Amino acid sequence: MATTPGSSSNQPPSRRIAEELRAAIESGRFAAGEKLPSERALAQQYGAARNTAREAIRILSEEGLVTARHGSGVFVREPQRLFRFGSDRYSRSNRETGLTPFRLEARRQGKEARIDVVGITRERPPRDIAERLGVSADEESVLHRENHYFADDEPVQIVSTYLRWAEAEGTPLTQPRTGKDGIYGRLEELGHVMTRVRDEITARMPTPAEAEVLGLLSGVPVIEVLHTSLDQESEPFEVSRYVHRADLTGLLYELSVE
Amino acid sequence: MATTPGSSSNQPPSRRIAEELRAAIESGRFAAGEKLPSERALAQQYGAARNTAREAIRILSEEGLVTARHGSGVFVREPQRLFRFGSDRYSRSNRETGLTPFRLEARRQGKEARIDVVGITRERPPRDIAERLGVSADEESVLHRENHYFADDEPVQIVSTYLRWAEAEGTPLTQPRTGKDGIYGRLEELGHVMTRVRDEITARMPTPAEAEVLGLLSGVPVIEVLHTSLDQESEPFEVSRYVHRADLTGLLYELSVE
DNA sequence: AAGTGGTCTAGACCACAAG
DNA sequence: TTGTGGTCTAGACCACTTA
Numbered sequence: 015m016a017t018t019p020g021s022s023s024n025q026p027p028s029r030r031i032a033e034e035l036r037a038a039i040e041s042g043r044f045a046a047g048e049k050l051p052s053e054r055a056l057a058q059q060y061g062a063a064r065n066t067a068r069e070a071i072r073i074l075s076e077e078g079l080v081t082a083r084h085g086s087g088v089f090v091r092e093p094q095r096l097f098r099f100g101s102d103r104y105s106r107s108n109r110e111t112g113l114t115p116f117r118l119e120a121r122r123q124g125k126e127a128r129i130d131v132v133g134i135t136r137e138r139p140p141r142d143i144a145e146r147l148g149v150s151a152d153e154e155s156v157l158h159r160e161n162h163y164f165a166d167d168e169p170v171q172i173v174s175t176y177l178r179w180a181e182a183e184g185t186p187l188t189q190p191r192t193g194k195d196g197i198y199g200r201l202e203e204l205g206h207v208m209t210r211v212r213d214e215i216t217a218r219m220p221t222p223a224e225a226e227v228l229g230l231l232s233g234v235p236v237i238e239v240l241h242t243s244l245d246q247e248s249e250p251f252e253v254s255r256y257v258h259r260a261d262l263t264g265l266l267y268e269l270s271v272e
Numbered sequence: 273m274a275t276t277p278g279s280s281s282n283q284p285p286s287r288r289i290a291e292e293l294r295a296a297i298e299s300g301r302f303a304a305g306e307k308l309p310s311e312r313a314l315a316q317q318y319g320a321a322r323n324t325a326r327e328a329i330r331i332l333s334e335e336g337l338v339t340a341r342h343g344s345g346v347f348v349r350e351p352q353r354l355f356r357f358g359s360d361r362y363s364r365s366n367r368e369t370g371l372t373p374f375r376l377e378a379r380r381q382g383k384e385a386r387i388d389v390v391g392i393t394r395e396r397p398p399r400d401i402a403e404r405l406g407v408s409a410d411e412e413s414v415l416h417r418e419n420h421y422f423a424d425d426e427p428v429q430i431v432s433t434y435l436r437w438a439e440a441e442g443t444p445l446t447q448p449r450t451g452k453d454g455i456y457g458r459l460e461e462l463g464h465v466m467t468r469v470r471d472e473i474t475a476r477m478p479t480p481a482e483a484e485v486l487g488l489l490s491g492v493p494v495i496e497v498l499h500t501s502l503d504q505e506s507e508p509f510e511v512s513r514y515v516h517r518a519d520l521t522g523l524l525y526e527l528s529v530e
Numbered sequence: 531a532a533g534t535g536g537t538c539t540a541g542a543c544c545a546c547a548a549g
Numbered sequence: 550t551t552g553t554g555g556t557c558t559a560g561a562c563c564a565c566t567t568a
Contacts (some may be wrong), residue, residue, distance in 0.1 A: 052552075052553060052554080053553080053554070054552090054553085054554095068554085068555090071554090082553095082554060082555090083553085083554080084553075084554050084555065085552080085553050085554065085555095086552090086553060086554080087552090087553060087554075088553090088554080
């Protein structure tokens with residue numbers, strides 16, 4: 015019989031400690047929210063140096079299983095309620111509730127939504143945006159609106175919306191308050207009726223800047239959605255980059271199959 | 273003027289080193305694939321202990337920026353070509369090419385697809401699966417097929433498909449080779465025409481088991497898709513859990529807006 | 531054989547939290 | 550004030566890669 019390489023024997027002490035703690039967490043011996051033994055206690059318990067116990071904790075923290083709070087201890091991470099964004103979030107009927115999808119979802123969870131406008135500037139677009147919006151990446155061809163979304167003051171997502179500068183210039187689109195039905199209302203007045211959308215989805219670890227804005231603990235990735243709105247002539251007229259906290263976000267797509 | 277807390281001053285040495293290396297990588301002074309100075313060299317260069325330089329490397333590795341290769345060095349990670357899975361992957365026209373979406377995409381990249389059937393068993397379904405498939409979570413109510421997908425022998429995704437045992441029993445669905453048009457072909461013979469699908473998308477760090485199967489380096493999350501197929505009577509007849517390597521996967525959804 | 535990362539030790543001091 | 554995690558030091562030995 016072959017020895018299982020992933021099993022507890024023959025592993026460095028730090029991994030063995032991590033493995034035992036993981037098993038204890040998954041079996042519920044340490045419940046969600048509960049405090050683990052301190053690094054010093056673990057070290058003594060296993061007859062290892064503190065750094066070795068600490069390395070075990072680091073492994074679990076990278077997996078998103080536990081989270082360390084400076085000064086108080088290491089705790090089993092609690093599963094969070096997801097913000098669910100359905101593919102109907104782009105529909106007109108949804109827009110006509112007068113609430114954005116984010117506000118709707120926050121209300122559903124009994125939380126208070128807040129949206130901070132952190133910047134409205136004319137810019138040279140990033141390459142991926144320029145391609146999808148059909149503008150030059152070498153000129154200041156876009157209006158960039160950046161918003162941060164909060165639920166009960168907890169940051170949830172970062173949204174960067176890009177519009178053609180030539181269209182947005184001089185309109186309420188350059189203002190913090192865009193009026194009834196938001197930017198899509200204004201864009202419709204400019205002749206763009208949203209008829210199709212494309213969402214391109216990836217996931218990755220956050221940049222340090224994103225981690226700070228979103229208050230991300232280690233072991234929490236982000237979901238990045240590159241969203242393109244197409245009008246009645248299949249022309250792209252708006253591109254947005256959504257950066258979602260993965261521990262708080264579920265995306266839902268419902269499709270008819272041909 | 274307030275001091276910027278995130279800036280280079282007033283930070284612990286390990287973070288300062290990480291920050292300088294990050295800047296060097298992002299500016300291109302260290303190109304993709306290039307080797308960074310060794311931990312010992314960095315330590316000497318910054319007048320720190322080796323562990324301090326090592327901690328800096330760990331920070332960058334957790335961000336997915338660099339990857340350490342035992343015995344050879346630390347390298348700037350190279351951006352990978354994404355496997356793109358469009359929402360048309362469920363369409364009949366696509367199925368009738370005789371190639372699965374994965375094989376199609378692999379071919380598009382000039383890679384050889386391989387699909388390993390790692391298990392076909394009767395099981396008690398996980399809670400989330402049971403809910404969606406409309407079966408009991410307390411009995412062995414499902415057939416579970418688990419496949420691993422490779423491109424040029426590199427693991428790309430893990431797929432667990434769940435079908436009602438009552439329907440699958442005694443059919444080719446319990447066999448490794450399911451015949452023409454795969455499981456959907458057989459399910460159609462059982463009276464289930466796929467008319468709608470729901471994809472629920474989240475991202476998270478991999479479990480140790482997933483990390484091993486997928487060969488994941490640190491700092492690479494997974495995208496989890498919980499897929500439900502609905503038939504002409506809006507009854508769910510198949511549920512699958514896709515676990516994708518996030519560094520190799522882009523999902524694409526195209527929708528009409530009513 | 532030489533150089534690299536992986537792991538460990540046994541201390542130390544600091545920053546933060548809570549009683 | 551006490552206990553916690555955060556960071557650092559200056560070593561050491563091992564495992565792996567490359568020449």
